[in-house]
Amino acid sequence: MKKMLIGSVLALAAGLYAFTEAPHTLQGRWENVTSTKxxxxxxxxxxxxxxxxxxxxxxxxxxxxxxxxxxxxxxxxDHICQEGYTGTYFVQFVTPDSLVFRLINDTCSIRREGTDGVTFKRLPVKP
Incomplete structure (x- = not known):
């Protein structure tokens, strides 16, 4: 009985670990393609x-x-908005390979307009 209980606890822990989402990373290449008139x-x-x-x-x-x-x-x-001016965004990972930036705070209007609500897709690593 004791072995069965320990086995069940270990199986449950392993199952929970398997469904734990890995931390997201921004490292890599991300692309946004926008079509306008x-x-x-x-x-x-x-x-x-x-x-x-x-x-x-x-x-x-x-x-x-x-x-x-x-x-x-x-x-x-960045240098466009002067390095002393920072922007803060929530990064919503839609999938591990796509994300959307959501504005928290950014006083630089150029960066804010080009970042808030924009969706990016991760590109494969170059060989």
Missing amino acids: DGTYRFLAVFRADDTYDGFMNGKAFLTGKYHFQNDTLTLS
């Missing part, structure tokens, strides 16, 4: 392990900055 725009964001990121618009360097990501909250700064 003026054309299609591709924005690529590359988040690195050293807390820096770059943004490319239609293949051309657009911005560079720093970020901090913890508990689905992203704080970032």
